[in-house]
Amino acid sequence: MYEEVKHPCIQHKLALIRDVGSGHKIFRELATEITMFVCYEALKNIRLKDVDVETPLAVAKCQMIDEDIVVVPILRAGIGMLDAILSLIPSARVGFVGLERDEETALPTTYYKKMPRQIRDGISIIVDPMLATGGSTIAAIRMLKEQGAERILVVCIVTCPEGLKAVGDAYPDVHIYTASIDPELNDKKYIVPGLGDAGDRLYGTI
Numbered sequence: 001m002y003e004e005v006k007h008p009c010i011q012h013k014l015a016l017i018r019d020v021g022s023g024h025k026i027f028r029e030l031a032t033e034i035t036m037f038v039c040y041e042a043l044k045n046i047r048l049k050d051v052d053v054e055t056p057l058a059v060a061k062c063q064m065i066d067e068d069i070v071v072v073p074i075l076r077a078g079i080g081m082l083d084a085i086l087s088l089i090p091s092a093r094v095g096f097v098g099l100e101r102d103e104e105t106a107l108p109t110t111y112y113k114k115m116p117r118q119i120r121d122g123i124s125i126i127v128d129p130m131l132a133t134g135g136s137t138i139a140a141i142r143m144l145k146e147q148g149a150e151r152i153l154v155v156c157i158v159t160c161p162e163g164l165k166a167v168g169d170a171y172p173d174v175h176i177y178t179a180s181i182d183p184e185l186n187d188k189k190y191i192v193p194g195l196g197d198a199g200d201r202l203y204g205t206i
Contacts, residue, residue, distance in 0.1 A: 002164050002176040005041045010034060010179050017157070018195055024204035028080055031129060031202065034157050034179050035084035039125075042153050042177040043088070046123065065089065068122030072144065074099055074136055075112060077199040081127040081155065095119075097126075097143060099136040103188075108136045113143060120148035129198035131159035131178065132191050134166030141171050157198075158182055160191050 016022055017030040049066035052059050069092040073082050076098075086092055098112030126140050137154055144152055154167070154176040162185055167176060182191050190197075200206045 001172070001174070002159075002168070002178065002181075003041065004178055004181050005038045007037055010037050013037075014157075014180055018193065020196070022201075024201060027201045031080045031157065031198075032084045035081040035127070035155065036088065038155050038157070038177050038179050039085050039088055042125070042155050042175075065091075068119075069093070070095055070116055070119050070122055070124045070149075072097055072115070072124055072126045072140060074126065074128040074140055077130065077202060078126075078128045080198070080202040081129060081157075085125065085127065085155075092125075095124075097140045099139055101136065101189075108139045110139065110143075115143070115147055119144065120150060122149075123151045123153060124149045126152065126154045127156070128154075129157045129202075130191055130195065131156040131163040131167070131176065132185060133189050134163040134170075137163070137167050138170050141167070141174055145171075153177065158191055158194055160185055163191075 013030050013034050017027060047066045048063040051062050051064050053062045069089050071082060071085050071092050072095040073079050074097050093116040095115035099108040100111055101108050124144050126137060131137050141152055152174045154174060156178045158180045159178045160182050182194055184192050186192050
């Protein structure tokens with residue numbers, strides 16, 4: 001399952017983040033802003049609990065989030081999306097998955113993994129700006145499921161039909177939220193028109 005989150009502000013920011021002239025500072029800021037818009041939609045169905053809150057005038061009937069949220073950025077580019085989610089849900093715990101893509105085969109290799117304990121009953125959110133072939137996302141989902149995660153969301157900025165199909169075929173129960181579904185991958189397995197290498201653009205390592 002997947003959803004392309006449509007909003008005029010997202011479209012505007014996508015134009016800016018795609019621009020080759022946007023430096024790493026601007027790219028980081030835009031990645032954070034777009035992530036917040038996409039996460040706003042991705043989190044629309046999380047569980048709430050009723051609480052009483054004392055205001056200066058009276059007691060208000062309110063609701064607060066009643067979920068254990070674990071955010072899992074795929075290193076290194078996923079780190080650029082982490083602060084956006086933590087600003088929305090400061091109580092979220094964080095896990096890390098380090099996956100490096102072989103430039104020849106486009107297959108991922110795991111070089112780091114650190115997850116919080118007891119993630120079975122909560123919601124795990126995998127974040128990575130680019131969902132291209134789907135290989136890294138599938139690997140991250142597999143790691144979470146091996147640790148007992150049952151409810152998994154994926155939040156990205158740009159993806160493409162090939163990646164969506166690969167993840168959907170492997171894990172049809174995982175819902176993907178994205179700001180854009182771009183037309184295709186090129187022969188080097190980069191999304192076109194895409195953003196370029198998101199990690200390089202985030203950290204100025206081009």
